[in-house]
Amino acid sequence: MNERDTLKVNEKGHLELGGADCVELAKKFGTPLYLFDETYIRKMMGVYRDTLKKHYGDNGLVLYASKAFSCQAIYRIADEENIGIDVVSGGELYTALQAGFPAERIYMHGNNKLDYEIGEALDAGIGCIVADAYSEIDKIDAEAKKRGMVQRILLRINPGVEAHTHAFVQTATTDSKFGFSIADGTAEKATAYAMTKKNVKLDGYHCHIGSQIFEKQSFVLGVEKVMDFAVSMKDKLNFTLETLNMGGGFGIWYTDEDRKILAEGYAEYLEALIQTVKEKVAQHGLKAPYLLLEPGRSIVGEAGVTLYTVGAIKDIPGVKKYVAVDGGMFDNPRYALYQSKYTPILANRANEPCTEIVSIAGKCCESGDLIAVNVSLPKAETGDILAVLSTGAYNYSMAMNYNRNMIPPCVLVRDGEAEYIVKPQSYADIVRNDVIPSRLLKKTK
Numbered sequence: 001m002n003e004r005d006t007l008k009v010n011e012k013g014h015l016e017l018g019g020a021d022c023v024e025l026a027k028k029f030g031t032p033l034y035l036f037d038e039t040y041i042r043k044m045m046g047v048y049r050d051t052l053k054k055h056y057g058d059n060g061l062v063l064y065a066s067k068a069f070s071c072q073a074i075y076r077i078a079d080e081e082n083i084g085i086d087v088v089s090g091g092e093l094y095t096a097l098q099a100g101f102p103a104e105r106i107y108m109h110g111n112n113k114l115d116y117e118i119g120e121a122l123d124a125g126i127g128c129i130v131a132d133a134y135s136e137i138d139k140i141d142a143e144a145k146k147r148g149m150v151q152r153i154l155l156r157i158n159p160g161v162e163a164h165t166h167a168f169v170q171t172a173t174t175d176s177k178f179g180f181s182i183a184d185g186t187a188e189k190a191t192a193y194a195m196t197k198k199n200v201k202l203d204g205y206h207c208h209i210g211s212q213i214f215e216k217q218s219f220v221l222g223v224e225k226v227m228d229f230a231v232s233m234k235d236k237l238n239f240t241l242e243t244l245n246m247g248g249g250f251g252i253w254y255t256d257e258d259r260k261i262l263a264e265g266y267a268e269y270l271e272a273l274i275q276t277v278k279e280k281v282a283q284h285g286l287k288a289p290y291l292l293l294e295p296g297r298s299i300v301g302e303a304g305v306t307l308y309t310v311g312a313i314k315d316i317p318g319v320k321k322y323v324a325v326d327g328g329m330f331d332n333p334r335y336a337l338y339q340s341k342y343t344p345i346l347a348n349r350a351n352e353p354c355t356e357i358v359s360i361a362g363k364c365c366e367s368g369d370l371i372a373v374n375v376s377l378p379k380a381e382t383g384d385i386l387a388v389l390s391t392g393a394y395n396y397s398m399a400m401n402y403n404r405n406m407i408p409p410c411v412l413v414r415d416g417e418a419e420y421i422v423k424p425q426s427y428a429d430i431v432r433n434d435v436i437p438s439r440l441l442k443k444t445k
């Protein structure tokens, strides 16, 4: 097991998260179950917030990229920790507003925001919208005009940085649906275009080079490219970079193949990024831009553990041993999508040595419904509680009702206490939006 702050094994040999016995939690709340360690989440928000302040003063804000895990409680935590958030849909915006999150600390992203989403963002008075296409600049301008206001925007810029991660989660190479490319000149054209609009105030640039990235150099290169571009826009268009948003993307520990960074270690990434901004500012005599960062995965990822109960075990001699659990791709589609790797452990026998290599299968009708392939475990028995580590980011947020399975509840743990932050779904929830047209209603004789 890794030496992370959030997990330990207690005297019963049970896994503990945030001071709570996972086996007891599985009994109390049932499985599958998403657990989140509040202390770790707050710690990570604090590491980013305090590092930014230490090296850049008050001239910036950390935004929690809430696509990683969105529910009302997480927005309350982010608010209490005095950071901002980014949202990427009307649904995330609505959730944040329902939780009472201050609109001025909300940034909105998305590569194809819908008219009503832009309208809702303007009506709420959110801090900033990141425009990702000409049509979006037009739409924001038009909607702002209707409301007699001027909306602050950033342009999403694609600096063409190759970040070492899975292709589906890379967002800033040349072929990307995100952003205006610096290389092909569209970033310049979009800057000039946005500057002509009366009801938007182009305040700066946003860039996000990808996700689950460990190479500090990729982040540094991203900053250099965007800052150099801003310098050229100052020279060519007399554009002043007021705000620079460098996105998120910091990698986390899923398995021992990943670089292990303990919470405080993330400060180094920020320092490197901030240092580069400062150097560019000094080199070109620029005004220091208001600096934004948007970590998502690294705030909630390692705070989360999913608990399952082991069910059917199928040993195919010479081929594979499948250990099936009561969850699957409906609560964690990341193996199916990205062949992501995870570390599973038996929560009720967490001290026992691993003796076999197995694959963890879900319960969906799909061969690719796997959680982890060829992982080491003690010999699992039906009824064991299996914990999959580092599932706090992009698991619940990407969960679905495939096969009409119910999305598991989320429980927040703090100092040994545990309570729901997302309640379990029921079969009634599953059929809630179904409609049977009257012609199909079952005829009563």
Ligand code: LLP
Binding pocket: 065, 067, 068, 086, 109, 169, 171, 208, 210, 211, 212, 247, 248, 249, 250, 294, 295, 296, 297, 298, 334, 393, 394, 398
């Ligand atoms: N900002 C922007 C504009 C983003 O697109 C993202 C993530 C973030 C910030 C936060 O990045 P993070 O710090 O979480 O790496 N579903 C995929 C991840 C998709 C990431 C999308 N964008 C997964 O499960 O790995």
